[in-house]
Amino acid sequence: MRFATTIAAAAALSLAAASAIAGDSHNHGHSHDHSHDHSDDHGDGEKRQLDAHVHGEGVLNIAVEGGELQMELASPGADIVGFETKPETDEQKAAVEAAKKTLSDPIAVFGPSAAANCEIEKADVKLHVEEETGHSEFHAEYHLDCANMDELKGMQVTYFDLFEGAEALEVTVLGGDSQTAFEVTRDAPSLDLSGLDLNGS
Secondary structure (H helix, E strand, O other): OHHHHHHHHHHHHHHHHHHHHHHOOOOOOOOOOOEEEOOOOHHHHHHHHHHHOOOOEEEEEEEEEOOEEEEEEEEEHHHHHOOOOOOOOHHHHHHHHHHHHHHOOHHHHHOEOHHHOEEEEEEEEEEEEOOOOOOEEEEEEEEEEEOOHHHOOEEEOOHHHHOOOOOEEEEEEEEOOEEEEEEEEOOOOEEEOOOOOOOOO
16 A cells, blocks of 8 residues: 555654664754755655754654544654653653653644644654663654545644744655655744645545
8 A cells, every 4th residue: 555655654764863863962953944845756855854853853754645644753852851861860750751741642732734623543652762872762653533634734833832942843744646845943833735735636
C-alpha cells in the first residue's frame, strides 16, 4: 500500500532526525528558510530536515491519505523541559511527566483545522536518553482519524506557547504524490496546507 510506504518514509525521517538531536546538541544555530517544496525529491527533503535539527528546533513529520493523519515529532529534551539529560530529581521527573501529558493531545498542541473534524486514535509519547552522550529527546507518534480531510487547510501550532525552549519546527508533509517541507517558528506558528493536494485527487 502506498500509505504504508508514505508512513515508512516519514518514520525514517523522524528516526534519523531523532538521532541527529544528540549529535547536534551543542550547535545552537538556526535555519530560517521557511517554506520549500521538495515534490518527488525525497533525498533533498531528508537532508534539509537533518541539517536543520539543532537546539531550539524539532522535527515534525506529517503523512496523509484518505481520512488518516499520522504525525511524528522528535524534539530535544531541552526544548520541552529545559534540560537535556536524563531526569534525576523529583522536579525533573515531574516536568517530564507533565510534558508527556501535554504532548499526548496533538490536536491541542498542533491545532489542525477544526473543520477537518479530527479525532485522536493513538498518541504515544516517550523520552529517549542517548546512552553515550546522556542527551535526551522526546519522540511522539500520533494517529488521527479525520472525518473531513479535505478541510485540513492548515495548523495553528500552539507548541511554542506550551514549551518555552522551542523556537522552530522543521515540518515535512507527505501526501498525494509529493513531499513538501516547511518551517514553522515561534514568530510564525501557522502551517498553511491549503495549496497542497494531500490525497492526490
